[in-house]
Amino acid sequence: MGVKFAFSGGREGWVRVLLTGVGVGLGVALLLLATAVPNAMQARSDREYARMGPQFGSEPAKSDNTVLVANVDTEFRGSEIRGRELEPEGLRAPLPPGGRKFPAPGEMLVSPALKELLAAEGSALLRERLPDRVTGTIGESGLIGSAELAFYAGGQNLAEYDTGSNVRRFATFQEDQAPSKEMDPVLLLLVLTVFIVLLMPVGVFIAAAVRFGGERRDRRLAALRLVGADGRMTRRIAAGEALSGAVLGLLFGTGFFLIGRQIAGYVQLFGISLFPSYLNPTPPLALLVVVAVPAAAVVVTLLALRGVIIEPLGVVRTARPARRRLWWRLLLPLGGLGLLAPMIGKGTENGHFNEYMVTGGVVLLLVGITALLPWVVEAVVARLNPGPVSWQLAVRRLQLSSGTAARSVNGITVAVAGAIALHMLFAGVQSDYTKSPGQDHSPARLNASVPKNVSLADARRKLAGTRGVRHAVALSDGTIGVSKREPETSMRLTVGDCAALREVAKLPSCREGEAFVLQGRGGSVAPELAESGRRLSIDPTYEGSEEGTKTVWTVPRGIKQVTPRMDPTGWERTGFLITTKALPAAAVSSLSGQIYLTLDPSVPEGHEIVRNAAAQIHPLVNITTYESSQRSNSYDSIQRGLSVGAACVLALIGASLLVAQLEQLRERKKLLSALVAFGTRRRTLCLSVLWQTAIPVALGLALAAALGLTLGAVLLKMADTTVAVGWTNVLTMTGAGAVVVLAVTALSIPPLLKLMRPDGLRTE
Template sequence: MNVRQWSRDLGMGVRFAFTGGREGWIRVLLTAVGVGLGVALLLLTTAFPTALAVRDQRNDARQDYTYGPNRPKAANTLVISDEDTAYHGSDIRGRLVEPEGPRAPLAPGLSKYPATGEMVVSPALKDLLDSDAGKLLRERLPYRIAGTIGEPGLIGSHDLAYYAGAKNLAQHLDGWRTARITHFGPPQVTPRDKTDPVLLLLVLVVFVVLLTPVAVFIATAVRFGGERRDRRLAALRLVGSDSRMTRRIAAGEALAGSLVGLVFGTVFFLLGRQLAGSVEIVGISVFPSYLDPSPALAALVAVAVPAAAVLVTLFALRGVVIEPLGVVRTARPRRRRLWWRLLLPLGGLACLTPMIGNGHTSDFNEYLVVGGVLLLLIGLTALLPWAVEAVVARLGRGGVAWQLAVRRLQLSSGSAARMVNGIAVAVAGAIALQMLFAGVQGDFTKATGQDTDRVQMQVNLSRGLPFTQAAEKFGATEGVRRAVALGSTELGDRRFSSDRGPENSVGLTVGTCAALREVADLPSCRDGDVFAATGGDRDADVAKLARPGRTLHANTSDGLRDGRDVVWTVPGGLKQAHAITSPNGIKESGVLMTPAAVSARMGSALTGAVYLTLDESVPDVHEYVRNTAARIDPFSDTMVYAATDRSAQFSSIRTGTFAGAVCVLALIGVSLLVSQLEQLRERRKLLSALVAFGTRRRTLGMSVLWQTAIPITLGLLLALTMGLTLGTVLLKMVKSTVSVDWPSVLSMTGAGAAVVLTVTVLSLPPLVRLMRPEGLRTE
């Protein structure tokens, strides 16, 4: 057939779609809404990598860590201090700033720096501070709000950040927390680390798993109203069109719906893009301007969706005989064949099998991975119609509702399978991802060594601050059961300087007898004692330096400048002690001192740390501690202890996966509702006729529930099998132990069932309206 004939037939189908009366418009609208939802999610997905890249660029642009040498004060210098904090689990980026000249670099998003005692904040932080939920945070940030940070200085619409004006920051310069800078941005261009092959595998599988249900739904949406359309096409046969021409006209109708769907999808995308600026999903927020799809990918979507609509329609009509007097569909159809449906998942396994064991190397083939996962998931959509047909053909007798549901499924098992295909693919992919994440998380999670039973928080204080008095204030804080303070520095065989250090050094820890017992096993102790603790990694240094009569030098250098020399002579009555693991997980040899043995000059060289045991049942206990720390020392650093620490890349991929899963589940829920309403509309006259003959509405409602429950049960069972298979293969690829996290697997299966149950409940009110006798009217 030539191109002109194809174009003419497709064009006729497009005209029929828009000029076929109310039925034609309804079908076009249903198809457009379904396709539009899928297109919107595809566009959001294509824009997601761009959004993450823009977030990274914005974050790099506001970097103020230069890691450079100490700069002298000049007209173009700015002293900036890191005052990051956290509030109710959310990180807050805080900076104290003091411009030292008229050409001091201006932070992105600011028009000028705030005066001393004032701050400029992000819009999200301003809303938080103005709300009742920000009461404790306002105590920690005693600055007057003088303005807001512009979008160029933020990484997302829910970014919590502030810049506060300060003075005399230069005396706190240490090159790490407080620095003098001349520009913002990354300190130097460094090559990015190569992505771990396992992380690359995760990214590939995540994209395939999240996008396949969308593609399945778009393919389903273009077949909305198929039965009514085929009956209308019989009239075309009556006036002389052949079967091939009729199929092309039907494809033209689907093409019309998909083209309108592209328009709807663009509108939905723009609405979703705007909505994205007001929501935060698992800690990620973006500005609407971030969601800018790649032109090439957007063009691919614009071409692929209409092409898929035509191909799917032609494929669907291959088994339908459209004759001049009707559609031969209700006769007993030929049983679906199983052999070719098994080829798809078997082909997927054949693609993935060579990759087993190569997941930890850079030799694995990305195309085989993507192709294998795609074939397995698409194989699920091919197997489900066969499974539904095979099972419902053997279902026995039951009540009236059961019989109505079973008979309907026996006559149109394909429609029922198409309705649950998307949810089955999503659940299968989610199960495989859960298994893969659970299997490899150990590779990206390391133990911190922190003893969370002994200590739950640690507060690091500035050098020279009286840490014993600070511990008393922390002990009086609400929710704190115990506060232990220790001071520390280094002792060397010669003076510490920024350009040259001592040849040998050993750690010095100062605290009360009770505090020192947190880091060493002491034979006996009273104030004024000095101990040499051994049993750690630096026993040789302790033996060399901790000799009575030897003069040692305390570390007073902060890396940028040298303090005055502080010396200490090892006393003769040095006691021996055995080092034990401290609350922060470190077992270190060194010198231990009680307060009475520490001179005033030595005390100025000590950096204090307070270890806190908390009553976790007290609400906001962490915030009370942070507020106390801010009052004692604005430059303090608070840490919440955790038994493990997880890779940032792994966590970001997992977070992005959950964000995508939320969007996909929302789409599937809406798509199922549209599909359910379309099927109810197709059967409006039948439902009205049953009610007119005396069938109870409750019976019809139960029949609709059974029609949904039977295929979704089969779909979830098949999804469980396919998901476990795919998860097992993926785990073997990364050489991880094959194990099933049954709570996660069952929760994903339950989530799929919950979506279907919710859709069924929402479809009951329209069902009641369709069962009215007025539905028997015809024109």
């Protein structure tokens, strides 16, 4: 009978069930997306690993079924472009994933996104850097995302430019299995907290959505009591109505998810893009959603009816409700703190966190917000002073139904509290996953890695003459030690002319043919290794690897000890400094050349001009930009996932709040029309709606800030990190919540104006 009422109650019934279905559907769509995230991340990882080829073990010998692959990655206006040059060494050479045939020299296969970028009007510099003719596109199996920029180019004579890991020989691109490593305990804590924080608001919204139209439903149930239904029967009928709305929400949610799945192929958020085929919900988790949502709808409806007395002549909820009790509401956050307290101080060194205790503790704290907010709203609005008419209308409405107002903002309160705690945790542990080079560089510093078979002096001269380059320093790096059987004696070797060596050390004087030994805070060379006449091996090969060059260099008499200075990378160097003419000719090929460039910030597109100049020298000249810090890939991945998830949750919050607002306005249609008929100004009613939303939102955000800071402090203590509050993040998150609510209020004004008509008094 309840299901029949839901779908056959005329226009009112259909509107009510559609609102419930849309509200629940939005939540279900995000839950299904959450169940698909593990598969999507695993699919990206598997595809990335599959195209890398075997990373361990010795390289195969040249044969008819091998291919040389050179890493020619580049960057264009901040976007990374994955590039590989391919040179098949036989007719049976393996094709990389996504490739249908090998491109010839002068040809390339590109990803659809790169093809579109190359065709864009402002990409002339990129077309100059990648002049090869496009002969096809890379298939989906060779890309990790629909918006990835990638290309395969035809290579030539790559064996001559062997630069270690930059050029490799493969007989297959398939590896037996992807490497697995245990996740850092603090990173695991981050992952668990992110998932809980992102999914809790969804559950809160679904619980609120199934109660749409609650007051009208109770009046219908009173009519059923009049014709003979008892209390239990009315509750079962109400559960049937809620169940029908939840099932319709499952259908809507599935439809929203399938639409969003296709849209995902065209969207890039925070540098992450996906293919629709990645987003396949994990079957057990999807089944859990299908079962849990209708069950939650029934439970929430029955719990809501516990405090309502439905009699044949009306609903005894219009009388003054009993005051809400505080004691049991405080038990929830206190219980959450109790579960988290035993893990305080664990950090990364004392084993893993108990996943169930972390999940339970965070959930109880966030659920505690939803329990405390109705009490806070009721306690505050009961003490609000009189004011303008719009204020009085809003306050009186909140005093009569503060629970409805609290439910509508519960989701955003939970989201803001969780986000504040997460930002505190991320900010607190960031230094543990960030490596600073010791000096903050401007963006106008670049580094060019030059292949061994390319003249370093010629490359420096060409780059120094490039427009926008202020300064170019060329240094060669290598290792020097006693022998390959004593790898612990190896130290760094830096080679360059006197001007270049002055960039890394304080030299009292310098002439070609001299050598120096560095003694500083970063480490000193053992005195016995710097003795005059000591014979050292340049590029000694460690035990177990193939034979090295065995180039011997003799420590000159009276070698000078010098103090290091910050080099262009921001570090202090150690080891030996040798001028170019003091280096044995046979050792040149064992060194790797680096050119450090300082650019003129006033020259537009300076980075791109330098990259084009480097590509003309040789495709294997790799240009990188200095950053003030380098962060762990796992940490960055989790933070990007949080950003993407937060964007989705905020979108859900806005949409669901709008649906809830429209439902409340629809229930008050006759009241609004009556107020207008009595002469109330429309502006007054619009302001009353704004106050009605703003008061519980302000209280909710204040409560969210308090509990969010508490949860963040506890999580930082668990990670064994100093507790610090980033007030900028707190204000940003509370501001974002307030902006969402204001936007929803603004969008609800047009339907409000439509409802404020005298014909709204008409009844049947």
